[in-house]
Amino acid sequence: MSAGAVLVWSLIGFAGLLVVPAVSHTNAGTTFSLMASSMAFTGMALALFMATRPPFIERLFGGLDRIYQTHRRVGITVLVLILVHYFITPDFKGLSLTGGLNKLAADAGKYAFYALVVLLLLSIVKIVPKTKVEIPYHFWRLTHRFIGLLFVMAAFHQTFIKRPYDGTAxxxxxxxxxAMIGTLSYIYTQLFPWLRTRTYEVFDVARHEGATIISARPVRRPLRARPGQFGFFRVNKPGLREPHPFTIAGMEDDGTVRFAIKPxxxxxxxxxxxxxxGDRLKLEGGYGHFNHRRGSKKQIWLxxxxxxxxxxxxAGRLKGDEGQDIHMVYCVRDRSEAIGLDTFQTQADKLSNFSFTLHDSxxxxxxxxxxxAASSAVDPAGADLWFCGPPLxxxxxxxxxxxxxxxxxRVEFEQFEFR
Structure with missing residues (x-):
C-alpha cells in the first residue's frame, strides 16, 4: 500500500476514533452510527480532494492511476458507511442551534442519503448485473458531478443537525x-476547464489500421509533460467534449504533441x-510516473x-547517454497494426544502448x-520489466x-482505468 493510501485510510479511521470521547455518554448504537457517519463524511471529502488530481501528491500514491484506485475504494467504503448510519439510528438527547435549522439539516441529510446511494452505485458499477448493459461514460461523468453538491448538503446536515456534543469538541x-476541504475541492473541479487545460490546434490526422495518430501544436502555453505520461484530452466539437485519458505518444521541444488512439x-x-x-483541443496533464529514467540500468520494455x-x-527522447541498456519488444496481432516502427528502428540503429524487436503474433x-527471453538483448533476470498492454x-x-x-x-505498469 502506498504512503498516500495509508494517509487517506488513517484520516478516515481517525474520524471514527474521535467519535468515541465525544459521544461516550450515549449508547453503543449511537456511537457506532456516528462513527460510520463521521468516517463517511471524511471519506467523501478526501475523495473530492483526490478528484482534483493534485500533482504534488502523485508521488505519495505512485501515480494518478493509483490515486484513482484509492478514490474508487473510498467511494465503496463511503457507500457502506452511510448505509450503516442510515439503518442504525442514533438515539440521544442532543444539542441544536435552532429547531428550524435542525429540521432543515435532517431533511438535507435524508435527501442527500437517497441521492448518494444512487450516484455512488452508478460510480462503482460499470455494467448492470446479469446483463450486457454498460452505463455510458458520459452519463456516469455527468451524474458523478452532482456528488459534490450532495456533499455540501451532507456538510450542512452534519453541521446543524442535533448532536450529542458541542461545537468545541x-x-x-x-x-x-x-467540510471545507471537500467543498473547496468540488468548486475547484468545476473550474478545471479554465484553470488547468491548455488549448491546442490539430495540424495532422493520420488514420492507420492500428490507431488514429493526431498531431497538434499549442495555441498559447504548451502542456508540461514528461515522456511516458498521459493527459486528459477533449475536442471542442459536439460529441467529443467529454475529457478522456490518453497517453502522449510524442512531445517536441516546442510543445507539439502526438496521440495514438485506437478506436x-x-x-x-x-x-x-x-x-x-484545424480542430481545437483542450489538454490537461501530464500525469503518471511511467518513466524509464527512474528505473535500473537494465530494462526490458514490453x-x-x-x-x-x-x-x-x-524511445523518441533517448540520446544514448542514459546509462541504461534497454530492449524494446513490441507485440502486435498483425504487423499491419504496428505504429511508430520507424521511431524504434531509427533509434535502435543509432544508439548502442537501445535495441528493438517486433513480435508479429x-x-x-x-x-x-x-x-x-530468447529475443531480448537484455536478460530479464534482475532487469526492470516496463509493461503497457493487456493485463492478461x-x-x-x-x-x-x-x-x-x-x-x-521489478515490473512497472499503470492501472490505466479511471472508472
Whole structure:
C-alpha cells in the first residue's frame, strides 16, 4: 500500500476514533452510527480532494492511476458507511442551534442519503448485473458531478443537525476542516476547464489500421509533460467534449504533441471519424510516473498493441547517454497494426544502448516468456520489466519468467482505468 493510501485510510479511521470521547455518554448504537457517519463524511471529502488530481501528491500514491484506485475504494467504503448510519439510528438527547435549522439539516441529510446511494452505485458499477448493459461514460461523468453538491448538503446536515456534543469538541473541528476541504475541492473541479487545460490546434490526422495518430501544436502555453505520461484530452466539437485519458505518444521541444488512439469504444470511434485538421483541443496533464529514467540500468520494455504509446514517447527522447541498456519488444496481432516502427528502428540503429524487436503474433505465434527471453538483448533476470498492454499478457509473462528462473527485478505498469 502506498504512503498516500495509508494517509487517506488513517484520516478516515481517525474520524471514527474521535467519535468515541465525544459521544461516550450515549449508547453503543449511537456511537457506532456516528462513527460510520463521521468516517463517511471524511471519506467523501478526501475523495473530492483526490478528484482534483493534485500533482504534488502523485508521488505519495505512485501515480494518478493509483490515486484513482484509492478514490474508487473510498467511494465503496463511503457507500457502506452511510448505509450503516442510515439503518442504525442514533438515539440521544442532543444539542441544536435552532429547531428550524435542525429540521432543515435532517431533511438535507435524508435527501442527500437517497441521492448518494444512487450516484455512488452508478460510480462503482460499470455494467448492470446479469446483463450486457454498460452505463455510458458520459452519463456516469455527468451524474458523478452532482456528488459534490450532495456533499455540501451532507456538510450542512452534519453541521446543524442535533448532536450529542458541542461545537468545541475536537470531532466538530475535525469534521469542519473536512467540510471545507471537500467543498473547496468540488468548486475547484468545476473550474478545471479554465484553470488547468491548455488549448491546442490539430495540424495532422493520420488514420492507420492500428490507431488514429493526431498531431497538434499549442495555441498559447504548451502542456508540461514528461515522456511516458498521459493527459486528459477533449475536442471542442459536439460529441467529443467529454475529457478522456490518453497517453502522449510524442512531445517536441516546442510543445507539439502526438496521440495514438485506437478506436475501441464509442468515444474513440467517434474521434476517429470526427476529428479534423484545424480542430481545437483542450489538454490537461501530464500525469503518471511511467518513466524509464527512474528505473535500473537494465530494462526490458514490453508493449502490447496500443500500449506502445508511452514507449514511443520515451524511445523518441533517448540520446544514448542514459546509462541504461534497454530492449524494446513490441507485440502486435498483425504487423499491419504496428505504429511508430520507424521511431524504434531509427533509434535502435543509432544508439548502442537501445535495441528493438517486433513480435508479429500472426507469423511468430503467441508471445510467451520463453520467446521474450530468447529475443531480448537484455536478460530479464534482475532487469526492470516496463509493461503497457493487456493485463492478461503481463500476468502470463510475469508467471512465465518466474517459472524460467528469470524473475525481473521489478515490473512497472499503470492501472490505466479511471472508472
Amino acid at each position: 475536537m470531532l466538530a473541528t475535525y469534521l469542519n476542516i473536512f 475501441l469504444g464509442d468515444y474513440t470511434k467517434a474521434l476517429r471519424d470526427g476529428i479534423a485538421i 508493449a502490447g498493441g496500443i500500449g506502445v504509446t508511452p514507449f514511443l514517447a520515451m 500472426k507469423t511468430d505465434g503467441r508471445l510467451d516468456a520463453a520467446k521474450l 499478457l503481463r500476468k502470463s509473462i510475469e508467471k512465465g519468467l518466474k517459472d524460467l528462473g528469470k524473475t525481473p527485478r
